Amino acid sequence: MLKADNLSKVFNIHILGDKVIEGCENISFHVSKGEFLGLAGPSGAGKSTILKCIYRTYLATGGDIWYDSILYGQVNLATIADPMVIGIRHKEIGYVSQFLKVIPRVSAIDVVAEPLLTRNGASANEARKKAGELLERLNIPARLLDAYPATFSGGEQQRVNIARAVIWKPRLLLLDEPTASLDRESVSIVVELLREMKEQGTSMIGIFHDNELMESITDRVYRVNPEISDVG
Ligand SMILES: Nc1ncnc2c1ncn2[C@@H]1O[C@H](COP(=O)(O)OP(=O)(O)OP(=O)(O)O)[C@@H](O)[C@H]1O
Ligand SMILES: [Mg+2]
Structure with missing residues (x-):
């Protein structure tokens, strides 16, 4: 594959004289x-x-x-x-970077639901439901689902990052x-x-x-x- x-x-680092x-x-x-x-x-x-x-x-x-x-x-x-x-x-192709690139003012559940909406053509309800289930499985507390990941701990951000990358089931990850x-x-x-x-x-x-x-x-x-x- x-x-x-x-x-x-x-x-080539130009500012260092190439x-x-x-x-x-x-x-x-x-x-x-x-x-x-x-x-x-x-x-x-x-x-x-x-x-x-x-x-x-x-x-x-x-x-x-x-x-x-x-x-x-x-x-x-x-x-x-x-x-x-x-x-x-x-x-x-999906990519999990070492750190989450936080999208400003988008809640955790929507960060994770977004790939299903744009890639798999899911409905908003269906995408949010799946995103919530996946975040729950990853032990993200329910109270955080509607919060902004910018304020999350490093480990919580990383789990949001992983959820966002795996939810749409890329063929190469x-x-x-x-x-x-x-x-x-x-x-x-x-x-x-x-x-x-x-x-x-x-x-x-x-x-x-x-x-x-x-x-x-x-x-x-x-x-x-x-x-x-x-x-x-
Ligand atoms: N954007 C960049 N500009 C200049 N040098 C870079 C850039 N990205 C990586 N490098 C350099 O390339 C080399 C390899 O870096 P890379 O991040 O791929 O290493 P790594 O094997 O992932 O290391 P680690 O285990 O520490 O994450 C390093 O010397 C690094 O400084
Ligand atoms: Mg590295």
């Missing part, structure tokens, strides 16, 4: 339909950069990212035009440390959710700071630049 072939990303910073280099892996791939490696190795190149937050500077799209057939995410990227983000700020109980709820997604055929690429957790939920782990020593 997705194949990264010699993917590289370098950043200083070049390596984001990731010579990354090659593949993910099959329904497979869960873990990305491991020391801090700064380029794990988040790889997910951002796939989601096209970053434009790759070398190599290819072949993706079998439902909408467009086989495409190279490293080179396709922005409107196709938007279509694919809308219908096919990118996860950047989705459980980093969660307590043990929330972690197991999220793990159970991800297992269900996988059973329903979602492919996933995930970064987890907890190696044991990553080994237990992924099918395979790709190590990014293992030669870089981890300096924390």
